Amino acid sequence: MDLAYLWFWIIGFLFIGYFVLDGFDFGVGMSLPFLGKDDVGRRQIINTIGPVWDLNETWLIVAGASLFAAFPEWYATLFSGFYLPLLLILLALIARGVSFEYRHQRDSLQWKKGFDTMIVVGSAVPALLWGVAFANIVQGVPIDQDFEFTGTLLTLLNPYALLGGLTTLLLFFTYGVSFVALKTDGQVHDDARRLAARSGFLTIAVAAVFLLWTVLAHPGLPVMVLAIVAALALILSVGANLRNREGWAFGFAAVTVVAAVGTLWFALYPFVMPSSTDPAFSLTIENASSTDYTLTIMSWAALIFLPLVLAYQGWTYWVFRRRVSRSHIEKAAAQAH
Amino acid sequence: MDLLDPLLLARWQFGLTTLYHYLFVPLTLGLALVVAIFQTVWHRTGDVKWLHLTRLFGKIFLINFAMGVVTGIVQEFQFGMNWSAYSRFVGDVFGAPLAFEGLMAFFFEATFIGLWIFGWDRLPRILHLASIWMVVLGSTLSAYFILAANAFMQNPVGYQMAADDGRAELIDFWAVLTNPVVLAAFPHTIFAAWMFAAAVVIAVSAWHLSRGQHLETMRSSLRFGLWFMIVSFAGVAVSGDQLSLVMVATQPMKMAAAEAMWDSACGADASFSIFSLGTPDGTEEIWSLRVPYLLSLLSTHSFDGCVEGLNDLQALYEQQFGEGVSYMPIIWVTYWSFRWMIGLGGAAALVAVAGLWVTRKRATRPVAGWMWKVAIWAAPLPLLGSLVGWVFTEMGRQPWIVFSLMLTEDGVSPGVPGWTVLISLVAFTLIYAALAVVEFGLILKAAQKGPDPLPDPNAPGGDADDSTRLTSTVY
Numbered sequence: 001m002d003l004a005y006l007w008f009w010i011i012g013f014l015f016i017g018y019f020v021l022d023g024f025d026f027g028v029g030m031s032l033p034f035l036g037k038d039d040v041g042r043r044q045i046i047n048t049i050g051p052v053w054d055l056n057e058t059w060l061i062v063a064g065a066s067l068f069a070a071f072p073e074w075y076a077t078l079f080s081g082f083y084l085p086l087l088l089i090l091l092a093l094i095a096r097g098v099s100f101e102y103r104h105q106r107d108s109l110q111w112k113k114g115f116d117t118m119i120v121v122g123s124a125v126p127a128l129l130w131g132v133a134f135a136n137i138v139q140g141v142p143i144d145q146d147f148e149f150t151g152t153l154l155t156l157l158n159p160y161a162l163l164g165g166l167t168t169l170l171l172f173f174t175y176g177v178s179f180v181a182l183k184t185d186g187q188v189h190d191d192a193r194r195l196a197a198r199s200g201f202l203t204i205a206v207a208a209v210f211l212l213w214t215v216l217a218h219p220g221l222p223v224m225v226l227a228i229v230a231a232l233a234l235i236l237s238v239g240a241n242l243r244n245r246e247g248w249a250f251g252f253a254a255v256t257v258v259a260a261v262g263t264l265w266f267a268l269y270p271f272v273m274p275s276s277t278d279p280a281f282s283l284t285i286e287n288a289s290s291t292d293y294t295l296t297i298m299s300w301a302a303l304i305f306l307p308l309v310l311a312y313q314g315w316t317y318w319v320f321r322r323r324v325s326r327s328h329i330e331k332a333a334a335q336a337h
Numbered sequence: 338m339d340l341l342d343p344l345l346l347a348r349w350q351f352g353l354t355t356l357y358h359y360l361f362v363p364l365t366l367g368l369a370l371v372v373a374i375f376q377t378v379w380h381r382t383g384d385v386k387w388l389h390l391t392r393l394f395g396k397i398f399l400i401n402f403a404m405g406v407v408t409g410i411v412q413e414f415q416f417g418m419n420w421s422a423y424s425r426f427v428g429d430v431f432g433a434p435l436a437f438e439g440l441m442a443f444f445f446e447a448t449f450i451g452l453w454i455f456g457w458d459r460l461p462r463i464l465h466l467a468s469i470w471m472v473v474l475g476s477t478l479s480a481y482f483i484l485a486a487n488a489f490m491q492n493p494v495g496y497q498m499a500a501d502d503g504r505a506e507l508i509d510f511w512a513v514l515t516n517p518v519v520l521a522a523f524p525h526t527i528f529a530a531w532m533f534a535a536a537v538v539i540a541v542s543a544w545h546l547s548r549g550q551h552l553e554t555m556r557s558s559l560r561f562g563l564w565f566m567i568v569s570f571a572g573v574a575v576s577g578d579q580l581s582l583v584m585v586a587t588q589p590m591k592m593a594a595a596e597a598m599w600d601s602a603c604g605a606d607a608s609f610s611i612f613s614l615g616t617p618d619g620t621e622e623i624w625s626l627r628v629p630y631l632l633s634l635l636s637t638h639s640f641d642g643c644v645e646g647l648n649d650l651q652a653l654y655e656q657q658f659g660e661g662v663s664y665m666p667i668i669w670v671t672y673w674s675f676r677w678m679i680g681l682g683g684a685a686a687l688v689a690v691a692g693l694w695v696t697r698k699r700a701t702r703p704v705a706g707w708m709w710k711v712a713i714w715a716a717p718l719p720l721l722g723s724l725v726g727w728v729f730t731e732m733g734r735q736p737w738i739v740f741s742l743m744l745t746e747d748g749v750s751p752g753v754p755g756w757t758v759l760i761s762l763v764a765f766t767l768i769y770a771a772l773a774v775v776e777f778g779l780i781l782k783a784a785q786k787g788p789d790p791l792p793d794p795n796a797p798g799g800d801a802d803d804s805t806r807l808t809s810t811v812y
Contacts, residue, residue: 072428
């Protein structure tokens with residue numbers, strides 16, 4: 001098997017890992033204004049992702065670096081072509097990341113409010129723009145014979161891509177709220193479960209249209225099957241939330257994210273960035289990849305280290321498996337002062 | 338000069354974001370080790386003052402760590418955003434160490450930092466201690482891979498040009514990882530980072546001691562910081578000497594520029610100038626204060642060695658790579674950054690030596706107030722030294738983006754208009770400036786607050802399920 005094809009799937013795996021992990025903490029961040037009635041409640045919500053948001057975000061860095069190493073042409077075309085959306089994502093991730101660390105450093109409500117706003121915006125912007133970006137990749141963008149993107153920002157804001165962005169925004173929101181329901185107790189938990197069910201219905205409606213559009217534009221068995229899996233899992237997730245089974249609800253939402261990103265990946269195959277200018281200018285797995293030697297070395301590294309990463313990250317989730325309760329936050333706060 | 342020139346703007350952005358990122362990297366590398374050592378001592382001795390120190394410097398470490406992470410993502414993204422031609426050209430070689438960094442080091446670091454912050458009561462003590470050591474291992478390994486990637490830009494090895502000459506292709510990854518430049522630059526960088534961590538420990542301790550508070554605890558950390566600084570400086574000096582030798586062998590133009598040496602010279606004439614003035618157009622020297630033989634010693638480890646000058650190297654490169662290009666970096670930048678790097682690092686080490694002498698008889702004599710002030714204000718010296726060191730390394734590589742293979746001007750993204758780069762430059766400048774103020778304020782506050790009062794973790798009767806015993810680190 002040609003290693004470039006293997007790496008197409010490994011990159012896909014890394015992005016699925018990124019969206020499955022960072023996806024719910026985007027949702028947790030966005031849920032603050034809806035679920036965080038007071039400071040203790042907001043701390044309860046943020047602490048559900050406290051130990052893990054950083055390692056979740058690391059998946060993006062690894063996915064990006066792997067893209068650079070395995071498909072330099074794809075990396076170069078994508079990152080220079082999608083300059084402004086990526087800039088906004090970067091600024092959002094910066095604002096969000098420092099806010100988690102800084103909001104608790106001062107005991108002023110004004111101070112905390114500022115950082116809470118940055119967490120909300122910093123979570124919503126990437127949740128929206130990643131969908132826009134990946135929908136554009138799958139749909140194809142204007143690329144010339146030198147693999148240079150020739151469109152503008154407006155090229156990227158087309159109906160299919162915007163629908164993709166709305167889908168990821170809503171999906172990550174529902175997914176994150178399900179996580180809050182799973183990881184908290186008391187008022188926040190009850191509110192989160194109800195909110196996840198309600199936002200779930202809206203997500204189903206939007207995601208169904210987006211997935212149907214994707215299937216129609218890229219007909220094929222795997223695309224169709226995965227789109228159906230994504231839709232079914234989302235429906236099951238909402239159902240589980242309605243029936244107080246938040247573990248299942250979160251699990252099914254995660255399956256939705258996996259299947260939805262998988263749908264896009266199969267829809268893309270065997271291209272990595274189709275050109276809407278001329279199909280002959282498209283970047284494919286073969287013409288965008290690194291040499292076999294580089295890919296061989298990276299394959300060994302991935303073979304050895306990815307299972308290890310999954311093991312110790314899984315263990316981390318196990319260590320922090322307990323729910324975050326109000327009393328925990330209150331006791332810790334009392335001790336800190 | 339065109340203000341919307343994408344090349345110029347992209348270069349400014351790279352310089353700005355890299356230096357800003359590097360404000361946080363040394364403290365991450367150095368303080369992780371310091372905190373790990375403090376926690377280990379606490380673990381071994383049970384003396385609660387080491388726990389206090391672990392948590393105090395752990396807090397400073399975390400405030401700083403957050404900035405290092407978020408500014409690091411920008412570093413990875415901007416290769417593709419601003420330097421897409423470069424990325425296409427070297428991705429096959431340059432991407433691999435970055436991917437290795439992510440897979441092997443960065444995942445590791447990010448996971449165990451979470452375990453350390455939130456695991457005070459959830460993990461058995463020995464595993465919690467192991468977590469911080471894992472962070473040390475991860476961040477240090479991460480530095481290695483990044484420096485290996487950078488070393489390829491300084492001294493390309495382990496590659497061949499593709500048949501159509503379109504890109505560099507990796508043929509020997511081991512050669513990339515054992516590039517002589519990275520073998521010398523890695524210890525140099527790590528030791529310099531430790532120096533800054535030592536300086537922060539010294540400054541925080543001195544601040545509290547000067548106010549007569551937490552005496553017992555802060556005396557211990559002060560002495561530790563002073564010794565740590567001196568050991569680290571020794572490492573910086575030895576590795577720096579090695580790095581000079583490698584630089585002369587691989588990038589003679591950079592060494593000549595570091596010296597502003599226009600003509601080749603041997604033996605006594607190969608002198609090191611401590612201060613020098615040049616003509617306004619920068620092509621000749623007017624006056625300088627010189628130490629004979631020193632450059633020959635630094636460059637070749639012998640008294641009668643020869644060092645090539647800028648003009649001869651320019652002539653040589655014109656033959657090799659074509660005429661019409663100046664192969665010299667901006668001389669005054671390289672000349673002064675090289676001197677400031679050495680001077681700032683040396684000054685920090687001198688302060689530490691003086692400090693060790695002054696505090697050798699503990700508590701018998703009070704130290705003069707101004708001495709504490711020197712210790713406090715000396716804190717930024719190693720960091721500034723590291724920053725100008727990077728300015729020297731990267732500016733000294735110009736006009737090449739990959740030495741001898743690709744000029745910087747050829748590496749910029751061809752399709753990205755100047756105003757787009759300008760928007761991002763302005764956005765990064767603003768957000769970085771705002772965050773710098775906040776971060777500095779927070780670190781200052783944490784440092785001045787000093788150790789948190791803690792319930793004695795060894796006290797009997799603690800509730801096994803009371804997860805708040807030590808956990809004040811919640812968001």
